[in-house]
Amino acid sequence: GESVGLHLPTLSVQEGDNSIINCAYSNSASDYFIWYKQESGKGPQFIIDIRSNMDKRQGQRVTVLLNKTVKHLSLQIAATQPGDSAVYFCAEIYSNSGYALNFGKGTSLLVTP
Amino acid sequence: GAVVSQHPSRVICKSGTSVKIECRSLDFQATTMFWYRQFPKQSLMLMATSNEGSKATYEQGVEKDKFLINHASLTLSTLTVTSAHPEDSSFYICSARDPPTGAIQETQYFGPGTRLLVL
Numbered sequence: 001g002e003s004v005g006l007h008l009p010t011l012s013v014q015e016g017d018n019s020i021i022n023c024a025y026s027n028s029a030s031d032y033f034i035w036y037k038q039e040s041g042k043g044p045q046f047i048i049d050i051r052s053n054m055d056k057r058q059g060q061r062v063t064v065l066l067n068k069t070v071k072h073l074s075l076q077i078a079a080t081q082p083g084d085s086a087v088y089f090c091a092e093i094y095s096n097s098g099y100a101l102n103f104g105k106g107t108s109l110l111v112t113p
Numbered sequence: 114g115a116v117v118s119q120h121p122s123r124v125i126c127k128s129g130t131s132v133k134i135e136c137r138s139l140d141f142q143a144t145t146m147f148w149y150r151q152f153p154k155q156s157l158m159l160m161a162t163s164n165e166g167s168k169a170t171y172e173q174g175v176e177k178d179k180f181l182i183n184h185a186s187l188t189l190s191t192l193t194v195t196s197a198h199p200e201d202s203s204f205y206i207c208s209a210r211d212p213p214t215g216a217i218q219e220t221q222y223f224g225p226g227t228r229l230l231v232l
Contacts, residue, residue: 043206043223100147103156
């Protein structure tokens with residue numbers, strides 16, 4: 001079936017560097033995407049979202065880019081900090097279940113000092 | 114911001130017993146709540162969609178008689194794992210959808226999760 005997946009399962013970056021986490025989606029009908037951060041033993045925390053009619057959206061230290069042509073989504077974190085260490089998931093709206101989310105596999109981000 | 118709580122945060126039970134997990138929206142009314150299951154180092158998998166006052170919609174492969182969901186009010190949904198077995202050990206997470214009040218329609222807020230260990 002169609003799913004949302006991630007290119008990199010783990011990513012290690014040095015503190016202060018920029019991080020880029022990628023996500024590929026296969027459902028061309030998806031029109032809404034969200035990035036979540038999940039720390040160990042906790043529920044997902046909303047980071048940023050983007051609609052399919054947008055190419056880019058910026059938040060505080062984070063930017064989400066959407067390339068509908070190749071069905072690719074990325075999360076950029078500027079000046080990565082140790083507190084950014086977590087697992088990051090992209091998710092798309094699962095319209096068949098009424099706004100339920102279809103999550104990707106996740107990327108573990110490790111920020112080293 | 115909107116807050117969703119879960120209780121208990123962790124539970125250990127014997128095989129064959131039933132466990133109830135509560136999901137509450139604390140400062141908003143949630144017409145829809147979702148239940149997810151997450152195994153170690155894996156992603157969240159949707160189990161069911163719960164609408165207040167109606168029967169839950171279960172995803173393919175999820176046994177509705179084993180995972181009983183009740184959404185009796187706009188602020189509370191419960192998931193009961195009946196006759197739990199060790200393979201049911203997992204991290205159960207709920208989310209609640211907040212009807213738009215200036216926010217986008219799809220906004221969901223997640224609970225902190227419940228760690229279930231079945232011995």
